[in-house]
Amino acid sequence: MSDPAVEELGYEQARDDLVEVVRRLEAGGLSLEESLRLWERGEALAKTCERLLAGARERIDQALSVTEEDVAEG
Secondary structure (H helix, E strand, C coil), rough: CCCCCCHHHCCCHHHHHHHCCCCCCCHHHCHHHHHHHHHHHHHHHHHHHHHHHHHHHHHHHHHHHHHHHHHHCC
16 A cells, blocks of 8 residues: 655645544554554654644734734724
8 A cells, every 4th residue: 555645745635644544553453563654654644734734823823913914004
């Protein structure tokens, strides 16, 4: 199974992939090697989600800042 590169995923795809990783790990029955591979991918997916959410939060903060400046000037 060839997983897409984590850094190429958007938030929704990374989140969905992370949910699937967690589901597979919780289901058990995997070899140690497969469990470790999934765990590492899950860590990378979680970091990607956090990075993308932080970027979205920053964009929202910037938009709110511009709106507040417009109100203050008006």
